[in-house]
Each structure stands twice: as C-alpha cells, then as structure tokens.
Amino acid sequence: MSNHYDVAVIGAGAAGMMCAAAAAARGKRVLLLDHASKLAEKIRISGGGRCNFTNVNAGPQNFVSDNPHFCRSALSRYTAQDFLALVRKHRIAYHEKHRGQLFCDDSAEQIIRMLKDECDAAGVAWRMPCKVNGVERSGELFRIDTDGEPVLARNVVVATGGLSIPKIGATDLGYRIARQFDVKIVETRPGLVPLTFDGPSWQPFVPLAGIALEVEVETGSRKGKGARHGHFREDLLFTHRGLSGPAILQISSYWQPGTPIVLNLLPEMDVAEELIASKTSVKKQLGNILSQWLPARLAEGLLLANGFAPDARLPDMADAKLRKLGDAINRWAIVPTGSEGYRKAEVTIGGVDTRELSQQTMMANKVPGLYFIGETVDVTGWLGGYNFQWAWASGVAAGGSIE
CATH class of the missing domain: 3.50.50.60 (FAD/NAD(P)-binding domain)
Structure with a gap:
C-alpha cells in the first residue's frame, strides 16, 4: 500500500x-x-x-x-x-x-x-x-x-x-x-529567552539599552529536593525592556518566576574592598571612579538606583556605604517581572x-x-x-x- x-x-x-x-x-x-x-x-x-x-x-x-x-x-x-x-x-x-x-x-x-x-x-x-x-x-x-x-x-x-x-x-x-x-x-x-523588568526600581536602567559587558549570573538554589541552580559567565546586554545577551539567555532556563537573578558586574574585582582601600589616596568622585571599570552610563545608573550621588567624593564616603555600593555591583539581586515569551x-x-x-x-x-x-x-x-x-x-x- x-x-x-x-x-x-x-x-x-x-x-x-x-x-x-x-x-x-x-x-x-x-x-x-x-x-x-x-x-x-x-x-x-x-x-x-x-x-x-x-x-x-x-x-x-x-x-x-x-x-x-x-x-x-x-x-x-x-x-x-x-x-x-x-x-x-x-x-x-x-x-x-x-x-x-x-x-x-x-x-x-x-x-x-x-x-x-x-x-x-x-x-x-x-x-x-x-x-x-x-x-x-x-x-x-x-x-x-x-x-x-x-x-x-x-x-x-x-x-x-x-x-x-x-x-x-x-x-x-x-x-x-x-x-x-x-x-x-x-x-x-x-527557555533561552530575554528577561523583562518594569517598575520604578528599573527606571534608572531603561536608558542603558545597548550597553553590553561580561558578567557572572546565577539563580536558584543548590539545596532541597529537585534543586536547580544555574551559574554562568557570559556577556550581558541591556535592552529597552530588560536584559538579554548570552548570560541572560542561559540563566533564563534555570530562573523561576518570582525569584531573583544575581549579577556580578565586575567578577574580577571586589568593588567594596577596592574602594575602601583607595579612600586615602584617591580624591575622585564616585561616578568617575566607577566609570574606569564600567561603562559610564551604567556606572551612573547604578549609583542613582542605589541612592548615591555620582559627584560624591570617595574620601567622604563611610566604609559601610561603600560596602553597600560594592554589593550592588558584585551581588546585584533583581527579580525579573517576566520574559519575552x-x-x-x-x-x-x-x-x-x-x-x-x-x-x-x-x-x-x-x-x-x-x-x-x-x-x-x-x-x-x-x-x-x-x-x-x-x-x-x-x-x-x-x-x-x-x-
């Protein structure tokens, strides 16, 4: 037949x-x-x-x-x-x-x-x-x-x-x-999809579309039955609606709605320790210092999002505040509102x-x-x-x- x-x-x-x-x-x-x-x-x-x-x-x-x-x-x-x-x-x-x-x-x-x-x-x-x-x-x-x-x-x-x-x-x-x-x-x-963000906390990052840099990203937990933990070091891309690039596509397969992803924007550096160690010798403004390590627009967006004035001088900053800033860069925990579907x-x-x-x-x-x-x-x-x-x-x- x-x-x-x-x-x-x-x-x-x-x-x-x-x-x-x-x-x-x-x-x-x-x-x-x-x-x-x-x-x-x-x-x-x-x-x-x-x-x-x-x-x-x-x-x-x-x-x-x-x-x-x-x-x-x-x-x-x-x-x-x-x-x-x-x-x-x-x-x-x-x-x-x-x-x-x-x-x-x-x-x-x-x-x-x-x-x-x-x-x-x-x-x-x-x-x-x-x-x-x-x-x-x-x-x-x-x-x-x-x-x-x-x-x-x-x-x-x-x-x-x-x-x-x-x-x-x-x-x-x-x-x-x-x-x-x-x-x-x-x-x-x-899966393997860009993640989206909205709300007031994301507003300082909306103008950063097009900025790319290598980061470490992780999500999930290693503990518990059926735990699914993802960790990657890849390029990140800011978009008009959120985050993309290989780092985000990879982590999206592990991310569960309502949970955070954690970004390390400077994986080669402990930012807080570097800033605290430089207080006595560097008189520059915070914005200028971070711009040596990160794209200038991203550095400014991170400072504003975390309540720091870009023109604040490093010697005037308390160690506790610099540690907070370091965490915002080395351990930036953000919760996506969704994905591009x-x-x-x-x-x-x-x-x-x-x-x-x-x-x-x-x-x-x-x-x-x-x-x-x-x-x-x-x-x-x-x-x-x-x-x-x-x-x-x-x-x-x-x-x-x-x-």
Missing part, C-alpha cells in the same frame, strides 16, 4: 530528519511529514544563519530536565564527534567560535541540505507541506489523519518541536499527541516527561511504537549548540532502534 509505512516521522526539523535517515538506512520504509512549505526553518535561522550545529563539550551537565540523567544514554551513543564525521563526509567547512561551539563557515543551508541528502539517499519518502490533524491507534497500526490521504504506520515518531518562535510554525501538536495517549507532560515555558525564546523548557520514555529508544513505555524526540521532550540544552546535539542524538536513538 502506498500510504502504509514502517515508520512515520512527524516533523522534518533537525531531530526528525536525523531519525528518518537513521531508520531508512536500516531498510525501514519511512515517511517524513511536515506542515511547513519551507524545510527546517529553525535550522536556517540558527546561529545568525550559520547554524551552531553542535558543541564539542556536550554532555549531560549541559542540559536541563526534571529527570537530568535521562539524556546521558543517547548523548553517549551519538556524540558531537559522530555528527562532525557526518559534516566532514559532506565536506562542510566549519569553525569553533567560543567554548566548543561549532558553526558552518558558509551557511546553515548546508546542514539542511546535508540532512535532506541523507534522507534521500536512504530512500525516505516526503509529504510536505502536509498538515497532521491527529494520530490514533488502529489495531497494530497507527492512523495519521492529514489534510490529504491518511497514513498508516507501524511506528510513529513525534519530532514536532516545542512552542518557541511561533512565527516560523511552532505548534503544540506533539504535546496534544502525548496527552491523547496518556503520556505525561512536564509543564512548558520559554515564546516569540523570542530559542527553546521550550519542559515537554514530554522523560520518565514516560525509554532512554535507549525514546519509545513511550505505555505505547509500543510511539516515539518522542528532540525539543518535544523535556530535555533542554544550554545556549551554544547543545540543543542541536540533543536533536541528533535523540533522533539516532529512535531511528536506530525501531523494529
């Missing part, structure tokens, strides 16, 4: 194409379905158009999940070096940018073409654009209802991604399929509960033949190529195991 397959993969993104190629290479009759008219848009826009396709340091420590050890199996069986071998096979030039992040020299299109070529070489069939309306079990087969002819398959792989960046087609289809088959979902929220989030935190899946095959424990991979699953990587590595690894784990 022309509409009868061993494997139907719903979602032709990074994880979906990887899975389809792996399954078809093992002789399975595979169909790849996607509702988009343009292939793998999320790959296309990634890494500024050059696709940060993996990270050489990728390991379980770089991922957030309610079940943090789940990702270990897939990541250990398909590593960054394995994907690099595929990139080299297709003669795609690449470079390492920062902390193990690998990018195409030319364009993200090369990765899309590589994955498409791997699928085509293995004999994967395509239906695109093809909207999937639902999936149901029909005896030993799954029946996929589409806007065209229905599809019958012995196995279904859900690779529909998360809710991030709806303007390029993100939907909740994967979660709807999971719920339909009574597969639990970990509550979802935007899914429209600007690079990933979705949460998703299909990994305790419902086999870590070897990605198959749902209660539903033989139903698999969940990639961003649909509650495994979220750090910024820097880690989420793509999870897509490749989870795709191969499923595609390489389907019988």
Whole structure:
C-alpha cells in the first residue's frame, strides 16, 4: 500500500530528519511529514544563519530536565564527534567560535541540505507541506489523519518541536499527541529567552539599552529536593525592556518566576574592598571612579538606583556605604517581572516527561511504537549548540532502534 509505512516521522526539523535517515538506512520504509512549505526553518535561522550545529563539550551537565540523567544514554551513543564525521563526509567547512561551539563557515543551508541528502539517499519518502490533524491507534497500526490521504504506520515518531518562535510554525501538536495517549507532560515555558523588568526600581536602567559587558549570573538554589541552580559567565546586554545577551539567555532556563537573578558586574574585582582601600589616596568622585571599570552610563545608573550621588567624593564616603555600593555591583539581586515569551525564546523548557520514555529508544513505555524526540521532550540544552546535539542524538536513538 502506498500510504502504509514502517515508520512515520512527524516533523522534518533537525531531530526528525536525523531519525528518518537513521531508520531508512536500516531498510525501514519511512515517511517524513511536515506542515511547513519551507524545510527546517529553525535550522536556517540558527546561529545568525550559520547554524551552531553542535558543541564539542556536550554532555549531560549541559542540559536541563526534571529527570537530568535521562539524556546521558543517547548523548553517549551519538556524540558531537559522530555528527562532525557526518559534516566532514559532506565536506562542510566549519569553525569553533567560543567554548566548543561549532558553526558552518558558509551557511546553515548546508546542514539542511546535508540532512535532506541523507534522507534521500536512504530512500525516505516526503509529504510536505502536509498538515497532521491527529494520530490514533488502529489495531497494530497507527492512523495519521492529514489534510490529504491518511497514513498508516507501524511506528510513529513525534519530532514536532516545542512552542518557541511561533512565527516560523511552532505548534503544540506533539504535546496534544502525548496527552491523547496518556503520556505525561512536564509543564512548558520559554527557555533561552530575554528577561523583562518594569517598575520604578528599573527606571534608572531603561536608558542603558545597548550597553553590553561580561558578567557572572546565577539563580536558584543548590539545596532541597529537585534543586536547580544555574551559574554562568557570559556577556550581558541591556535592552529597552530588560536584559538579554548570552548570560541572560542561559540563566533564563534555570530562573523561576518570582525569584531573583544575581549579577556580578565586575567578577574580577571586589568593588567594596577596592574602594575602601583607595579612600586615602584617591580624591575622585564616585561616578568617575566607577566609570574606569564600567561603562559610564551604567556606572551612573547604578549609583542613582542605589541612592548615591555620582559627584560624591570617595574620601567622604563611610566604609559601610561603600560596602553597600560594592554589593550592588558584585551581588546585584533583581527579580525579573517576566520574559519575552515564546516569540523570542530559542527553546521550550519542559515537554514530554522523560520518565514516560525509554532512554535507549525514546519509545513511550505505555505505547509500543510511539516515539518522542528532540525539543518535544523535556530535555533542554544550554545556549551554544547543545540543543542541536540533543536533536541528533535523540533522533539516532529512535531511528536506530525501531523494529
């Protein structure tokens, strides 16, 4: 039958194409379905158009999940070096940018073409654009209802991604399929996303949009059951609505609404000790001193926000006040009012509960033949190529195991 397959993969993104190629290479009759008219848009826009396709340091420590050890199996069986071998096979030039992040020299299109070529070489069939309306079990087969002819398959792989960046087609289809088959979902929220601030306490910082500097940032706690603590040293960017940059995107995956993030704006310096030690020898105004270490507009904003006059002279300041100022710079605790949401989030935190899946095959424990991979699953990587590595690894784990 022309509409009868061993494997139907719903979602032709990074994880979906990887899975389809792996399954078809093992002789399975595979169909790849996607509702988009343009292939793998999320790959296309990634890494500024050059696709940060993996990270050489990728390991379980770089991922957030309610079940943090789940990702270990897939990541250990398909590593960054394995994907690099595929990139080299297709003669795609690449470079390492920062902390193990690998990018195409030319364009993200090369990765899309590589994955498409791997699928085509293995004999994967395509239906695109093809909207999937639902999936149901029909005896030993799954029946996929589409806007065209229905599809019958012995196995279904859900690779529909998360809710991030709806303007390029993100939907909740994967979660709807999971719920339909009574597969639990970990509550979802935007991840790798700018954080927003408002209210009177933030007003001195609104004019600072565009200022960037390297900081340390942390949030959460190391104590208690299920504690989730994040700590990064990356660049911070002030925006018109709050804070962004790699430091904030990273910490957003650990931040819980209503809790503070703590910034160290001068991680190489104990500001209070430096100021107190300089009182007898430096006669300058506080604003001028801080401007030697921080962007001038930021220095002034911090002083005003903490009740200091920028023209106050250092020798006139009590040690206790200087310690307060030091804390405001080295341990600046602020509570975000929210985030920029899914429209600007690079990933979705949460998703299909990994305790419902086999870590070897990605198959749902209660539903033989139903698999969940990639961003649909509650495994979220750090910024820097880690989420793509999870897509490749989870795709191969499923595609390489389907019988």
